[in-house]
Amino acid sequence: MAIPDETYFGPEGITFGEVRNTSEQTDRIKLLKKRLDSFFFEQVAVLNNKSPFPMTIMTCIGIETMGQIFIANENGTQSFQFIQIISKVHQKFGRKIGKNFEQKFRAMWPYKDSDVIETYGDLLYSYLRNTMIHGYYALGIYLSDDKAVTLEEKDGYLVLNPYWFWEKFTPVYDSLIMEAIEGQENNSYRINSIKYLEKMLR
Numbered sequence: 110m111a112i113p114d115e116t117y118f119g120p121e122g123i124t125f126g127e128v129r130n131t132s133e134q135t136d137r138i139k140l141l142k143k144r145l146d147s148f149f150f151e152q153v154a155v156l157n158n159k160s161p162f163p164m165t166i167m168t169c170i171g172i173e174t175m176g177q178i179f180i181a182n183e184n185g186t187q188s189f190q191f192i193q194i195i196s197k198v199h200q201k202f203g204r205k206i207g208k209n210f211e212q213k214f215r216a217m218w219p220y221k222d223s224d225v226i227e228t229y230g231d232l233l234y235s236y237l238r239n240t241m242i243h244g245y246y247a248l249g250i251y252l253s254d255d256k257a258v259t260l261e262e263k264d265g266y267l268v269l270n271p272y273w274f275w276e277k278f279t280p281v282y283d284s285l286i287m288e289a290i291e292g293q294e295n296n297s298y299r300i301n302s303i304k305y306l307e308k309m310l311r
Contacts, residue, residue, distance in 0.1 A: 111310075111311065112125050112309075112310075113125065113126075114126025114129065118140065118144055119140060119141075119143045119144035119147055119148065120143055120144075120146075120147040120148075121143070123140055123143065123144070125310065127140075128140050128306070128310060129310050134299075134303050135290060137303070137306055138286070138289050138290050138299070138302055138303070138306070139290060141178075141286075141302065141305075141306055142286050142290065145174075145282070145286070149171060149174070150171075150279065150282070153167040153168075153171065153275070157272055157275060158254075158272055161252050161254045161271045161272070162241070162245065162252070162271075164271040164272060164274075164275055165237070165241055165247075165252060165269075165271040165274065166241050166242060166245075167275075168271065168274050168275045168278050169191075169233075169237065169238040169241065169242065170242075171278060171282070172191055172194045172195050172198065172238075172278060173190065173191045173194075173238070175194045175281070175282055175285060176189075176190025176191050176192075176193055176194045177190055177305060178285075178301065178302050178305045179194070179285045179289065179297075179298045179301050179302060179305075180193045180194065180301060181297070181301055188231065188234045188235070191230075191234050191238065192228070192230040192231065192234060194281065195230045195233060195234070196228075196230050197281045198274075198277045198278050198281055199260065199277055201229050201260060202228065202229045202230040202233060203228060203229075203230060204228060204229055205227055205228055206226065206227065206228060206229060206231075206232065210262060210265065211226075212265075213264050213265030214226075214232075214249060214265040214266065216265065217249070217265045217266065218236075218248060218249060221236075221248070229267070232249060232250065232267070233250060236248045236249040236250055237249075237250040237269070249265075249266050249267065250266065250267045250268075250269055251266060251267070251268050251269070252268075252269055252270070252271050253268050253269070253270055254270065254271065254272065255270070256270075258270045258273075259273045260273070260274075285298050286302075289301075289302040
């Protein structure tokens with residue numbers, strides 16, 4: 110069943126009906142930006158510097174949401190879009206896990222399905238995103254709100270500053286949404302964001 114036309118889509122009283130009646134694709138993406146800015150980024154930003162666990166979870170949700178909006182799921186796996194976005198957040202997340210780290214990591218978690226962990230992004234998806242959302246704890250990645258900490262590799266685990274994580278993520282969103290708005294018709298971020306909207310509005 111379609112979301113009713115009178116349901117709020119975004120700030121300023123924008124409704125789903127208004128978005129459905131907006132035929133120009135660029136204008137639709139601009140309305141999506143208003144929705145994301147107001148309903149996600151502005152509301153999550155108030156957690157900054159005071160709520161490390163919720164901030165971490167919301168950053169993971171933001172990364173996954175941006176993946177669904179901007180990235181086509183080319184290989185059909187649940188983690189693919191998340192990994193594509195988190196690789197843009199920091200170059201380390203796109204890299205293969207080092208052999209020394211991998212050995213120590215697998216020794217710490219021999220009972221886990223760790224054979225699917227090839228990159229640091231995979232590690233964050235399976236051991237941070239999944240466990241934080243489903244159980245409010247993390248394995249193999251631990252949080253520190255020490256301002257001197259950003260992302261540190263230890264003996265078989267990572268230490269992550271949740272506020273640094275958020276601050277590295279938000280410019281990725283800014284870049285992707287503006288490329289979708291300003292890009293040519295064949296721009297993949299534009300194409301995928303239009304498909305995301307069409308799926309939401311149907």
